[in-house]
Amino acid sequence: EVHLEESGGGLVKPGGSLRVSCAASGFTFSNAWMNWVRQAPGKGLEWVGRIKRKIDGGTADYAAPVKGRFTISRDDSKNMVYLEMNSMKLEDTAVYYCATDGGGSYNELHYWGQGTLVTVSS
Amino acid sequence: DIEMTQSPSSLSASVGDRVIITCRASQDISNYLAWYQQKPGKVPKLLIYAASTLQSGVSSRLSGGGSGTDFTLTINSLQPEDVATYYCQKYSSAPPYPFGQGTKLEIK
Numbered sequence: 001e002v003h004l005e006e007s008g009g010g011l012v013k014p015g016g017s018l019r020v021s022c023a024a025s026g027f028t029f030s031n032a033w034m035n036w037v038r039q040a041p042g043k044g045l046e047w048v049g050r051i052k053r054k055i056d057g058g059t060a061d062y063a064a065p066v067k068g069r070f071t072i073s074r075d076d077s078k079n080m081v082y083l084e085m086n087s088m089k090l091e092d093t094a095v096y097y098c099a100t101d102g103g104g105s106y107n108e109l110h111y112w113g114q115g116t117l118v119t120v121s122s
Numbered sequence: 123d124i125e126m127t128q129s130p131s132s133l134s135a136s137v138g139d140r141v142i143i144t145c146r147a148s149q150d151i152s153n154y155l156a157w158y159q160q161k162p163g164k165v166p167k168l169l170i171y172a173a174s175t176l177q178s179g180v181s182s183r184l185s186g187g188g189s190g191t192d193f194t195l196t197i198n199s200l201q202p203e204d205v206a207t208y209y210c211q212k213y214s215s216a217p218p219y220p221f222g223q224g225t226k227l228e229i230k
Contacts, residue, residue, distance in 0.1 A: 035219070037166075044224040045158070045166060045209050050217060061217035064123060097165070106214040108156045108171035115165065 002026040002111045009116030017086045022098030029079040031103035038094035093120045124149050128222035136230045141197040143225045145210035150190045154214040157195045161206045
């Protein structure tokens with residue numbers, strides 16, 4: 001059974017940094033593209049970014065609002081994906097989800113974690 | 123960047139009705155279109171991918187259609203358990219992979 005579990009959320013001041021993590025199990029992690037999606041309180045879903053599997057180059061792409069401030073990385077030996085957030089803004093307050101197709105598909109998001117809440121406030 | 127626009131933003135219908143939600147992409151996205159359902163306080167759930175492929179376990183009352191820039195999600199015989207917010211997303215080819223703004227579906 002596929003399981004994704006985010007951790008590391010919390011309260012951070014504007015301009016500060018935070019790293020959230022996602023632990024994956026139940027599928028061949030190294031074969032999967034991994035996404036981060038966020039949802040601000042009472043708002044819709046917003047795609048944050050995606051990291052490809054190593055065989056596809058292992059590169060990451062980002063949504064415009066976070067490009068240059070956020071970095072996605074992965075550790076295939078630990079089945080972990082990370083989202084490093086810098087120069088954080090009030091509008092980064094959201095529940096952050098990791099999501100994946102589980103590998104071997106076209107990046108439709110079959111599997112989601114429960115999310116971790118990040119609050120940016122002074 | 124590509125934008126995904128859903129209509130309507132909210133919708134109220136009666137039990138047993140057929141409901142259609144539309145999603146328009148600002149550029150041709152072939153059939154790389156997924157639909158998700160999110161119930162209050164819950165994690166989003168994949169309903170349909172490749173524009174018309176029903177995810178395993180999803181009710182056959184739901185169906186998806188379209189290609190290129192115009193897509194639809196149809197719910198036949200609306201049931202109380204269909205109350206949720208529905209999102210479309212372009213999920214493949216070149217990034218970004220934006221979601222639509224969502225359609226909130228309620229029962230009259």
